[in-house]
Amino acid sequence: MSEEIARRFREILEAREFLIVGKKVARVDALDAVLGKPLYTADLVSGKTLYVKAVRSKIPHGYIRKIDTSPAASRQGIVKVLTHRDIPGVNDAGSLISDRPLLAYEKVRHIGEAVALVVGESLEAAEEAADHVEVDYDPLPVVTNPRDAMKPGAPRIQDRDNIVTHFKIRKGDVEKGFKESDVVIERTYRTQFITGLPLETEIAYSFLEEGGRITCIVSTQNLYDVYNKVVKILGVPGEKLRVIQAATGGGFGPKSDETPIDVAAYACLATYFTGKPALAAFSRSEAMTVQCKRHPFEITNMVGARNDGKLLAWRSTLIEDTGAYISKGHLVIGRATFHCTGPYEVPNVWADGYCVLTNNTMAGSTRGFGAPQAHFAAEMVLNELAEELGLSPLEIREINMLRPGSLTATSQKIEDDGLLKCYQRAVEASEWEKRVREIREFNRANKVLKKGIGIAMLYHGNTLGPEGDDFATVITYVERDGKVVVQTGLTEYGTGALTSLAIVTAETLGLPLSMVKLERPDTAAVPNAGPTVASRTTVIGGQAALDAALKIRATVAQVAAKMLSANPADLEFRDGLVKANGRTVTWNEVVNQCFEENISLRVVGYYIAPPTKWDPETGQGAPYNQYTYGALVAEVTVDTETGVVKVDRLTAAYDVGRAINPLGLVAVYEGGSIMGQGYALMEKIVHDDGVVINPNLHTYVIPTASDTPDEIRSIIVEVKGSMGVFGAKAMGEIPVVLPAASIAAAVANATGIYIRELPLTPQRVLEELHKSRQ
């Protein structure tokens, strides 16, 4: 009965106009934030605590001959020093693949790898003692270039081949396609290591509860990854650990990855051995050294087209440097390879993607997950091809973009016209033709400053697809005062996605948003909800929240129907009231009645995305259930004397499927654009023979308010998707994907030079200008 009513309510919801969805509402956590109230992990430390510091390798590759902890252990204020021998459970901290020990043994494989832990009564004592743990190494040859690492006979990083994955796409007959092409070009593009850099570094605080359970408060995206790993590291039964996510100061991927597991394990080990509260937090330089970074790629694209601009063949070779441990590298290469042609239809595609181990620091999950690299190379080569063909950047895109009925590189049929709509809106809003004319005039009049305009487009396979089980759970319950509580293992770390879950809940129950509360993610209270990654929280988590809210509504409706002598399915839920036949009861009256009748208003919502199918031998199939589309126009001014590139304006159009929270979307559009601009123009973690030489914010510079474009135009396109809640598509990561491609295109338009390596620092731009003048 109840299920039937829930189904009926779903139909009603989707048929009528939304009350809150798509309206301008404030985030549920905004008020607390402006009052300085949210409690991040460091804010929850009370009273005395121990401090844990890791002893980190000072060489990138070598055998560990001896670890002498005694000079550190005998120092004042030091409680304990731990090495791999002391780990009570399993010495394995790899988030998905068990290739990474929590504490190194036998050998170290990258600079800054943790070798021992020092537990002290003060941070200063722990830090100083960490310098006194003596580790003797037998240095090994350091391999930092993935091309070298791929050669037969190259020194092995791990006890396995350095090539972790060879990911393939085989579509059509690429040789034939090149033969039939009038123009064929081949270009190589390179991208750099950057760090996601959440401003709150990795941090965990643990303490012992009565009854012997360790509680660990942690800054993380993935509650259950931390829980599952730390239980094994401690070697304790599951009920002996509880993990709670505190307010989290940024995620951007790294907080879903390896390092939150590390700090949680450090703190919990200290509490395990001493019974005392313990805090483990990364310093900024520690975070910038060991936090999983964005993978550098070398991408060679060979593309062929007819004279009329139609693409006939595309060959990509993608080499991805994942550093010394795999982390998510085997999945990032998949996403990059799937998207290697950009959002264009090519009948013949051959792609080889390699995930390669080196002695560089680990790369892993970072906002965009391989898409920024793939799209940079795809958009650049398309522009270079257009120039060869005498076509404009717009013409080549109009000819080749994915439209309804097009087949992607994996031969998946595109159903909707989201890309075309984004393209049209971005071109129109940027006043492309007018700007092209103005730029021409400006450049004629100016010798030093040169302006340029560029466009880039994307498609982005939604949520996990082949990258994991795409499910979510949400627990929703109603309190006696009528407030509805939503609690899930999905986490808030800045994206605003949990506000979307609250909006979906309020919408479904006809309540104002202020009646919905979010409870902290806590393994003692909620089951695993899957990872909070891949821009999937609104899309997939929203479906689980809808499922839960519909169940609550169905139960409440049965009670209200009796009170109103009406049919449950005919009830209207609106403005905190339940109505039928001109009669009304308030939400609180019905909730009260449920409590009186001992009717439970606590449910579990669940959703799992349809499985995706593709052939790993050919890459052919439908790896994702739906795609987000986008187009970004960048306008820049290049100072040809200093090499400085200024971004004047960005016009961003993204097909979000359904805008659940438009105000939140604008912040994500702008923020992602600015983060992407840092990737395009300024950011690079530099490894010198494996050693990170700029792990600080004065030599690794990220965009400030002054670097922000004069204007970012955010255009919301809504072409309903098939999978997400109310048609929503993935958005969290998307705006970071295109800035590099569109800014580099604009620089090429301004200077006539295609700069094929990121970032476009003043130095690089000057060098390229200089080369071109020779």
Next chain:
Amino acid sequence: MKAEFMVNDVKYVVEVEPNERLSDVLRRKLGFVSVKEGCGVGDCGLCIVLLDGKPVNSCLMLAYQASGHRITTVEGMGDGTRLHPLQQAFIDVGAVQCGFCIPAALLVLKHLHDTKPDADREEVRHALRSVLCRCGSYIRFEEAFKQVSRR
């Protein structure tokens, strides 16, 4: 040694170590946890508080140096019952993402608003340069300032 200062109009007398940073005293001894730390060396600006109305990095200042001065943190921005207009504007324009830099960004803009309520865009951006926001809410902050100065 003793340090004596006003925080958000309340007088505090605290025993501090000579090498104790103002940020640590505010956070740990007095409980003003809105003061964040992002680097500890003055690069990120998340620890900014107002000292006699002017922004300072509290991680670069020793607690005793603040003795005799007036300190404002975001906890003291409203008047106790109502939000400061900038706080309300931050909510209205959707400036909050992860929230970690919000206290510092608010204080920097409060100083600008107190000293130059009609500051233009370049001046707003210049002031905000002292606070890093990795979520990239800079344009939202700017919008919030604009909204308040229009009134």
